[in-house]
Amino acid sequence: VLSTCVPLEVPQSGLAFPDWAYKAESSPGSRQIQLWHFILELLQKEEFRHVIAWQQGEYGEFVIKDPDEVARLWGRRKSKPQMNYDKLSRALRYYYNKRILHKTKGKRFTYKFNFSKLIFVNYPLWDVPPSGQIRAPLFQALQTGGNSPCPEELAV
DNA sequence: CACGGAAAAA
DNA sequence: TTTTTCCGTG
Numbered sequence: 813v814l815s816t817c818v819p820l821e822v823p824q825s826g827l828a829f830p831d832w833a834y835k836a837e838s839s840p841g842s843r844q845i846q847l848w849h850f851i852l853e854l855l856q857k858e859e860f861r862h863v864i865a866w867q868q869g870e871y872g873e874f875v876i877k878d879p880d881e882v883a884r885l886w887g888r889r890k891s892k893p894q895m896n897y898d899k900l901s902r903a904l905r906y907y908y909n910k911r912i913l914h915k916t917k918g919k920r921f922t923y924k925f926n927f928s929k930l931i932f933v934n935y936p937l938w939d940v941p942p943s944g945q946i947r948a949p950l951f952q953a954l955q956t957g958g959n960s961p962c963p964e965e966l967a968v
Numbered sequence: 969c970a971c972g973g974a975a976a977a978a
Numbered sequence: 979t980t981t982t983t984c985c986g987t988g
Contacts, residue, residue: 844978844980846981847980890982892981897969898983898984899981899982899983900981900982901969901970901971902972902983903980905970905971905972906980908971915970917970920969921969
């Protein structure tokens with residue numbers, strides 16, 4: 813699909829997440845959008861680059877550049893005008909135990925996705941879609957938990 | 969700011 | 979069950 817083994821400078825502009833990577837099914841009662849889904853959504857659009865963006869270097873790591881704005885957007889989506897970063901961040905912290913996210917200690921407003929968890933959440937066990945549908949870099953990141961650069965054992 | 973307990977809301 | 983709200987602690 814793509815070139816060979818593209819290193820980790822991937823989390824940038826063009827690379828969009830394959831929709832299956834974050835199509836939450838295990839949602840609350842109905843099919844309400846989940847926060848991590850929303851975050852991924854913003855991260856995917858360039859118009860929000862100044863509000864929230866991927867951090868160069870660590871795959872899956874992102875920085876909330878404008879906490880108030882992200883909270884406002886989230887609140888608008890959920891019809892919660894009183895949403896703020898304090899409350900939004902509490903929701904993010906609930907993801908720690910679920911292993912969807914974790915905090916990058918020392919770095920303000922910086923969190924990191926655990927992509928291997930996301931793929932697990934959406935694709936139980938070994939039910940992985942054919943690699944032909946995935947962008948190589950992301951696929952590798954997902955397969956390796958989002959940290960290892962250029963794994964060669966992927967050809968399995 | 970970041971964390972996590974509690975309880976309420978959805 | 980996930981998220982919202984509130985809040986004491988470090």
